[in-house]
Amino acid sequence: MSIEQAVSKVSQVAEGQGTGVSDQDVMLSAEEMDRLYADTLRNLDEGSVVEGRVIEIYPNEVVVDIGYKSEGHISKSEFSEEEIQALKVDDIIHVYLEEREDVNGNLVLSKEKADRMKVWDAIEEQFNRSDVIEGRIISRIKGGMTVDVGLKAFLPGSQIDLRPVRDMDRLIGQTIQVRIIKMNKKRGNIIVSRRVLLEEWRDRRKKVTMDALKEGEILEGIVKNITDYGAFIDLGGIDGLLHITDMSWGRVTNPQEFMNVGDKVNVVVLKHDKETGRVSLGLKQLTPDPWTTVGTRYPEGTRVNARVVSITDYGAFLEIEPGIEGLMHVTEMSWNHEVKHPSKIMSVGDTIEVQVLKIDEKNRKISLGLKQLGPNPWDDVETKYPVGAVVSGKIKSLTDFGAFVGLDEGIDGLIHISDMSWTKHVRHPSEVFKKGQKVEVVVLKIEKERQRLSLGFKQVSEDPWDSDIPSRFPVGSFLDGVVTKVMDFGFFVELAEGIEGLVHVSEVDLESGQRLDQVYQPGMSLPVRVIKLDPAERKIGLSMKAVSADSPLEAAPAVNAQPAPGNAMEEALKSARKKGKKSTESPEENA
Structure with missing residues (x-):
């Protein structure tokens, strides 16, 4: 017997109609009605989504019958404007049963939570299938972004791109593709990633590029990252290293001055290691090597204008043309050896005339000179300073083994410590001389090829051992x-x-x-x-x-x-000493 039949019988008895229904039957029918009523509540569990029929639509709420002993009232704010406009009495909708009876005995339903439960079910299916879904970035929060994928999901900053994103605010409002990597329905947490999709796309491109890559091939790439030692070029799923030494035949001190991130460049594949996946790239190899013809274009002895590009303690590097640099050693800058540091006579960026001294094409080296542009004072040193001559100079420096004397522009001589005194044992030249002191010395020996001049101080006076x-x-x-x-x-x-x-x-x-x-x-x-x-x-x-x-x-x-018999040198020294004394006593006569 159904509940409707039981209710009909009870009504007939109450109206006094002769139905032949006994009191016992009525009592059994009441029991049966309780059973049937309980059956209607069997599937109405709190926390579940059930179907309900719209029975009334009021200005602020919608009344829904879910087959329970009372109806539920749902606020219109839980419906979208489109849903309210389309809603009619007797429409069947899904609602979420929060409570069968609240403190006031009312049935509590929610349309919004039912919709959310449906979305959760759909998202859970997408998660299980590892689907690629679309989401709109709606805000930035601590550690990442909030993305609308039907529900609010968290996109960590590390999962936005393959590399850290510095300006995440510019992404707000954009629709991106993501994959759900973690979810917790009870806590309501959804975590998505865009990076996993980019990595998969990169790996696919990498495989295609690796299979087609050949040494010597010219490819177009995009500058992905720049370091002190070079630049990484994206060739399409695979990165190659363009080392700083392969950017130009000339000097590149800073790769960032040569190219920028995002630039499109043509490069040649120099080496491809399939086992490690490393790719070495070259840019300068796209143009001819200027060193192949440097010997014919700049033969030794040629004078050229060159630009100073670097200065060191031992010399300066000068660029003759892009890709061709030469070294001017500090000893090739002046004949007088007084250049303590190249920066004293030139600066980076200066353009000066130099002479090509030597070319080593095999080792890519060019020696340059500056002093060769002027006359060499050693060419006539034997005429100007003959052996035995008494000359004047100034002490330029002192060493443990002697003292250097500056005689003329570019001409220095050495007084060895053994030639400082006839009788005194000199332990250090500072016992006899001071830097800057003017002295008279005798020329003892000339080595023109080695540009050496031996001088004597004790020889200016007579040897006391003679007499x-x-x-x-x-x-x-x-x-x-x-x-x-x-x-x-x-x-x-x-x-x-x-x-x-x-x-x-x-x-x-x-x-x-x-x-x-x-x-x-x-x-x-x-x-x-x-x-x-x-x-x-x-x-x-x-x-x-x-x-x-x-x-x-x-x-x-x-x-x-x-004393021992004299020789030609001693006679020359005696003659020089006499001339020196005469010159000192009567300078006018020698004028």
Whole structure:
């Protein structure tokens, strides 16, 4: 029996009609009616979407019957304007059952939530199928963007593009293709990605490009990224490296000055490693190599105008033409060797005339010179500064082994430390000279090819060993001296400034077992006697024993008492010294 039949029977009994229905039947019918009523609520679970029939449309709400004991009221704000205009009484719509009875006993329904549940179901199917869907970017939020895909979804910043997007605000309002990568229906979270689609598209393009790529092939690409060492070029799904050295035959110091991100460029494939997927590209290879004809266009000795492109401590690089650079060493800038740094005479960007000195086509090197544009002062050095001449100059620098003297523009000479004094042991040139000091020197030797000039300072004065020392310290003379150094074989005694003699251990009376350093100490004054004089070897032999000897010493051989015979050099030096003195005393006569 249906509920309608049971209600009809109850009505007949109430009206007193003779229906033959007993009280027991009526009671059974009431029980049956309760069962049938419960059956109508069996499928009405809270949180489910059910069908309902529109029974009334009021200005602010719509009344819907879902077959429950009471109707539900839904606000018109949950309908779109188009839906309200098309809605009619008896229309069947889907609604969401929030509560069968609220605190007031009312049935609570929602059209908006039902629509959302339907969209969730559709999105879940798209997620399961990994569909590509469209969405409109509606706002920017922390960490990414909000995208409308039927429901609001989150697009993380890292999933917008293959590379970080700096200005995300410009994307608002755009419709893009995305894929759902994660969702949680209970929490209402949907996460989408555009990057996964771009990666798939890139991989497809990469495979096509890799299969067709050949070394030597010329391709068009787009500058994707620029670094200090080069630029990455997008060839269509695959990136190739255009190294800075392959951008131009000339010097490229900064790739960003040569090209910009987004530029279209033609490049040639230099190398393609299929195993690693690396591609090396070249740009300069599209034009002829200028070095192949550099020898015929710029032969050695040619003078050309060149632009300074770089300056280092050791020289400067100059560009003769795009792709052709040469090095001018600092020693090729001036004859006088006074250029301490190239920046003192030239600057980057200067255009100057230079001379090609040497070309090495194999190693792509060109040596350039600046000083060669003027006369070489060493060409007539032998005439201007002959050996034996006394000349004047200025101390330019001091080293451990000597002092450099500037004589003329481009001519420097060296006074070796051994040529500074006849008698004094010079430990460092600073004991004799100061930088900037004016000196007179004698030209000792000229090496024109090596551009070297040997000078002597002690040679300006006569050698005291020629006559002065033999006359002051003859053999047999008694002298007082000061001990300067004690050795195992003897000790040295200073007789005058810069003049020392040796007292050999055999010329000292020592007791058995005594050592020299136990009796004699540096600084001790004592009497000695000259027993030997050798001007040739510049040696004086002294004795302690002979001081107390009664008999006179025999005269030393003539060779020991007199200086060694002179030679051509000594005669030249004597003549030069005389001329130097005469020039110093009467400069007017030499004018």
